[in-house]
Amino acid sequence: MSTIVEKILAAHSDREKVEAGEIIEANVDLVMLTEQLGRRIYRDWDELEDAVDGVWDKSKIVCVLDHWVPAPHIDAAEIHKICREFAKKYEFTHFLDMFAGICHQVMVEKFVKPGMLVVGSDSHTVTYGALNAFSTGFGATDIVICMATGRNWFKVPESMKIILEGAIPPLVYGKDIILKLIAKLTVEGADYKSMEFAGPAIEDLSIDSRLTICNMSVEAGAKCGVFPPDKKLRDYFRTISDDSLESLNLISPDPDAQYSEELELDVSELNPQVAKPHSPQNSVDVTEVEGTTIHQGFIGSCTNGRMEDFRIAACILKEKHTHPDVRLIITPASREIYLQCLNEGLMKTFIEAGAMVTNPTCGACIGGHLGILASKEVCISTSNRNFQSRMGHADSQIYLANAATVAASVLEGVITDPRKYV
Amino acid sequence: MSSVISGKVWKFGDNIDTDLIIPGRYLTIRDPIQMASHTFEPIRPEFAKEVAKGDVIVSGSNFGSGSSREEAPFVLKTIGIAAIVAPSFARIFYRNAINLGISLLELKSAPEYFDEGDIVEINSEEGTIINLTQNTTYQGTKLPPFLMDIINAGGAITAVKERIKREKGH
Numbered sequence: 001m002s003t004i005v006e007k008i009l010a011a012h013s014d015r016e017k018v019e020a021g022e023i024i025e026a027n028v029d030l031v032m033l034t035e036q037l038g039r040r041i042y043r044d045w046d047e048l049e050d051a052v053d054g055v056w057d058k059s060k061i062v063c064v065l066d067h068w069v070p071a072p073h074i075d076a077a078e079i080h081k082i083c084r085e086f087a088k089k090y091e092f093t094h095f096l097d098m099f100a101g102i103c104h105q106v107m108v109e110k111f112v113k114p115g116m117l118v119v120g121s122d123s124h125t126v127t128y129g130a131l132n133a134f135s136t137g138f139g140a141t142d143i144v145i146c147m148a149t150g151r152n153w154f155k156v157p158e159s160m161k162i163i164l165e166g167a168i169p170p171l172v173y174g175k176d177i178i179l180k181l182i183a184k185l186t187v188e189g190a191d192y193k194s195m196e197f198a199g200p201a202i203e204d205l206s207i208d209s210r211l212t213i214c215n216m217s218v219e220a221g222a223k224c225g226v227f228p229p230d231k232k233l234r235d236y237f238r239t240i241s242d243d244s245l246e247s248l249n250l251i252s253p254d255p256d257a258q259y260s261e262e263l264e265l266d267v268s269e270l271n272p273q274v275a276k277p278h279s280p281q282n283s284v285d286v287t288e289v290e291g292t293t294i295h296q297g298f299i300g301s302c303t304n305g306r307m308e309d310f311r312i313a314a315c316i317l318k319e320k321h322t323h324p325d326v327r328l329i330i331t332p333a334s335r336e337i338y339l340q341c342l343n344e345g346l347m348k349t350f351i352e353a354g355a356m357v358t359n360p361t362c363g364a365c366i367g368g369h370l371g372i373l374a375s376k377e378v379c380i381s382t383s384n385r386n387f388q389s390r391m392g393h394a395d396s397q398i399y400l401a402n403a404a405t406v407a408a409s410v411l412e413g414v415i416t417d418p419r420k421y422v
Numbered sequence: 423m424s425s426v427i428s429g430k431v432w433k434f435g436d437n438i439d440t441d442l443i444i445p446g447r448y449l450t451i452r453d454p455i456q457m458a459s460h461t462f463e464p465i466r467p468e469f470a471k472e473v474a475k476g477d478v479i480v481s482g483s484n485f486g487s488g489s490s491r492e493e494a495p496f497v498l499k500t501i502g503i504a505a506i507v508a509p510s511f512a513r514i515f516y517r518n519a520i521n522l523g524i525s526l527l528e529l530k531s532a533p534e535y536f537d538e539g540d541i542v543e544i545n546s547e548e549g550t551i552i553n554l555t556q557n558t559t560y561q562g563t564k565l566p567p568f569l570m571d572i573i574n575a576g577g578a579i580t581a582v583k584e585r586i587k588r589e590k591g592h
Contacts, residue, residue, distance in 0.1 A: 023566070023568055036490075036491075036492075039449060039450070039493070040492050040493065040496065044579060047579045047580075047583075048579050048582065048583055051582075051583045051586045051587060052586060068450060073450065075450035075451060075452060076450045078452065079450060079452075121490060122489070122490055123488065123489045123490040123514055125490075137490040137514050138490060138514065138517070139490050139491070139492035139495075139514060139517060139518035139521065140492040140518075141492060141518065141521035141522065141577070141578045141579060142517055142518075142521060142578070144579065145578060145579075145582050148582070148586070149582065149586070153568070187437050187484060187487055188437065188483055188484035188487065188510060188512070191484065191510060191512065191513060192513050221484065221487065221512060221513065223513055279437065366446040367445065367446045367447050368446060368447065372447075385439075385441065385488060385489075387439045387441040387442065387488060388441070388442060388464050388465070389441055389442070389445050389463075389464040390441045390445075390446065392447075394463075394464040394465075
């Protein structure tokens with residue numbers, strides 16, 4: 001009678017079964033680090049170093065430089081240098097310096113497997129739940145404890161069952177589903193909880209869309225989002241891994257698993273969603289905000305910088321040009337995605353349409369570089385957070401949307417319903 | 423570490439996110455004092471200058487939502503904030519703040535009971551908050567003993583260090 005997360009947490013503890021609300025110690029399979037290593041983690045590590053013999057397992061720590069790459073200023077460059085020296089000193093097996101892409105995309109392409117317990121030094125670590133794993137974000141101190149000991153304490157979250165019903169309409173993606181759910185739940189509606197997805201509509205959701213949904217579960221406050229295994233998941237691992245499918249540790253919930261609440265969403269009625277400034281919970285149908293003037297469009301981030309996003313964006317932008325008052329920034333989430341876009345000719349379409357294509361990085365999403373907003377500017381973005389000042393000036397505004405809506409909007413210079421283009 | 427905190431109240435609204443506490447563009451600043459000078463800059467640019475050691479934030483629900491940046495509780499601690507009272511906290515912020523030794527007290531309807539500038543006394547062990555200005559006392563949620571141990575050890579790193587030494591001794 002356990003949920004997916006309860007099963008994974010129990011399997012990583014010394015317990016046969018765990019229940020929501022209990023505080024347990026659990027072993028982690030992987031620890032993911034970003035440039036946070038060179039910000040606070042190495043400082044916290046210094047305090048602990050004399051008590052431990054190096055890191056717990058150098059092959060189970062994955063460090064990806066992604067937030068400010070290549071370094072836009074000296075401070076970032078110094079942080080990168082600290083990361084490189086640390087990785088060398090402790091002989092990290094997996095140190096991916098700048099070229100690989102955004103950590104979360106790299107993790108789902110190369111490292112995460114079903115049934116794993118993964119922690120990372122970034123709140124969007126929750127993304128990996130799409131692959132039937134338990135993953136969550138930690139701050140620097142908790143990460144240091146995992147790096148040293150391979151374990152930490154976890155409060156077993158209550159699980160919410162999110163049942164997706166109906167058939168997914170055209171131009172509606174994982175982004176629209178999660179924005180609608182956050183609007184229903186509010187940004188604290190899933191605080192401390194696991195959002196476990198179920199229902200007939202999930203069969204039709206691509207892995208890319210599931211990654212988007214789990215990625216933004218944290219915007220409802222969730223500790224994690226998680227999908228059950230199915231054929232699409234097995235197919236995903238068949239394409240990215242040489243391991244036999246039998247070796248996958250697929251975790252399904254028990255039929256009589258206990259959920260704190262159930263929430264149903266009929267996706268067949270869903271329109272593309274747009275979240276108005278300054279909160280992801282402010283989402284409305286795109287038709288309600290059509291005509292809003294924009295200055296920048298951004299397609300990228302760990303939320304929506306994948307093939308599903310770039311394919312539909314290119315389909316809309318093909319042989320057209322962005323509005324003269326609007327700039328479009330394209331940031332693929334990983335090197336693999338960048339290469340695939342090149343192979344499919346999508347980058348040519350984007351550049352001919354007037355876009356700037358950047359290297360894979362968090363970049364504009366965190367207001368770090370490659371697309372910072374001036375005062376009074378408005379951006380429509382496929383990223384995850386439209387918090388005040390997130391992408392630049394405190395008086396700038398961010399609207400969150402799927403990639404199709406961003407593509408349609410940059411053509412017209414105002415927020416535009418993408419359905420008229422396809 | 424002393425579990426009694428006394429200071430002035432600074433009030434904030436609901437869903438205060440980590441980008442408001444410390445915007446992403448300041449996370450690469452290496453000097454902690456300089457980074458902390460930007461605390462709450464998007465909404466209260468004067469805050470970092472005016473706050474005093476031992477002061478307390480009283481906020482609406484879901485304080486600290488958003489990113490996992492430990493810099494958020496870190497800058498608050500650096501400028502002197504000793505405790506935060508709110509109806510609820512975002513999950514990662516909650517762990518981060520306790521790991522750094524900041525007292526967090528959950529109190530339903532907290533913003534209704536305190537005005538900006540009120541002087542309060544907080545006993546984090548007991549979970550009590552006395553509003554000295556208005557002469558009222560409130561009972562917040564006590565930290566579970568497991569987390570109080572972390573606070574009493576002076577933070578999570580010290581607590582783990584002690585545990586590792588104990589385990590090695592066996």
